[in-house]
Amino acid sequence: MAKSNKSKSTLPTSSPNANAASQKPFTNGKPRNGLTKRAHKAVWTPAQTLDDEKLRAWVALSHEGWRVFRIMSEFVAGFEKMAELGPAVSIFGSARVKKNDKYYKMAERMAELLAQNGLGVISGGGPGIMEAANKGAKKAGGASIGFNIELPHEQKPNDYIDPDKLLTFNYFFVRKMMFVKYSQAFIVMPGGYGTLDELSEAITLMQTKKTSAFPVVLIGSEFWSGLLDWIKHVMLERYGYIQPSDLNFMHLVDTPEDALKIILDFYAECDFAPNF
Numbered sequence: 001m002a003k004s005n006k007s008k009s010t011l012p013t014s015s016p017n018a019n020a021a022s023q024k025p026f027t028n029g030k031p032r033n034g035l036t037k038r039a040h041k042a043v044w045t046p047a048q049t050l051d052d053e054k055l056r057a058w059v060a061l062s063h064e065g066w067r068v069f070r071i072m073s074e075f076v077a078g079f080e081k082m083a084e085l086g087p088a089v090s091i092f093g094s095a096r097v098k099k100n101d102k103y104y105k106m107a108e109r110m111a112e113l114l115a116q117n118g119l120g121v122i123s124g125g126g127p128g129i130m131e132a133a134n135k136g137a138k139k140a141g142g143a144s145i146g147f148n149i150e151l152p153h154e155q156k157p158n159d160y161i162d163p164d165k166l167l168t169f170n171y172f173f174v175r176k177m178m179f180v181k182y183s184q185a186f187i188v189m190p191g192g193y194g195t196l197d198e199l200s201e202a203i204t205l206m207q208t209k210k211t212s213a214f215p216v217v218l219i220g221s222e223f224w225s226g227l228l229d230w231i232k233h234v235m236l237e238r239y240g241y242i243q244p245s246d247l248n249f250m251h252l253v254d255t256p257e258d259a260l261k262i263i264l265d266f267y268a269e270c271d272f273a274p275n276f
Contacts, residue, residue: 074174082182087272088120093129093189107132110256115142126155129189134160185215185263190223203249211275215266217251217259
């Protein structure tokens with residue numbers, strides 16, 4: 001949208017065409033108020049009231065189209081690798097969890113159980129719960145997969161990822177799509193904003209039917225029950241922003257064994273397959 005020039009118009013107010021002229025982005029083929037004419041389209045260009053030094057990043061967008069090739073390469077690498085590995089379950093949770101934490105041990109046990117039942121394990125590739133997930137999968141001889149992400153503080157892949165099953169992404173949205181497309185279930189351990197992001201992404205896509213349904217299992221009632229109560233009593237009952245059936249997208253348990261049962265029961269009635 002064109003940004004208007006807030007300086008007073010110099011057109012005479014008595015002119016019968018004054019109002020019509022002020023609404024046109026071009027006058028006799030010449031640009032007006034930060035608009036330029038290019039290929040018969042109005043394209044935004046810096047107005048005189050904006051400092052050119054503050055617009056360097058915006059001007060650089062003229063080359064933005066080339067970025068699509070890097071994005072495409074990440075999709076291709078992910079598609080080809082995951083096609084080789086078969087069904088897997090993603091385990092999410094805090095990167096700040098220490099090795100002696102009970103949730104670290106539960107995530108490790110969860111991954112072991114999945115691997116023992118023929119399922120690969122996908123993590124975000126980093127430390128904490130992610131490390132525990134890869135550690136458990138490796139201990140049980142299962143596929144230990146890592147979807148690492150390039151971050152400003154240089155997240156280092158953990159040591160328990162199979163070297164041939166490590167994918168490193170630059171773009172969060174590509175990485176998130178890989179999680180949702182190839183995960184046969186989400187195991188959600190206690191975590192922070194990133195964990196909530198992955199959880200809400202999965203629920204939203206299932207709610208809007210942009211992906212087929214798959215189990216989303218939260219482990220740790222002492223951590224998650226407050227959130228689930230808020231969703232039920234505030235989002236649903238007080239404001240009506242979701243439907244009662246939307247509460248069924250998540251399961252809350254306290255043990256890896258219970259989480260595994262939910263997954264196995266779900267797939268007793270359907271095939272393993274990518275979600276879209």
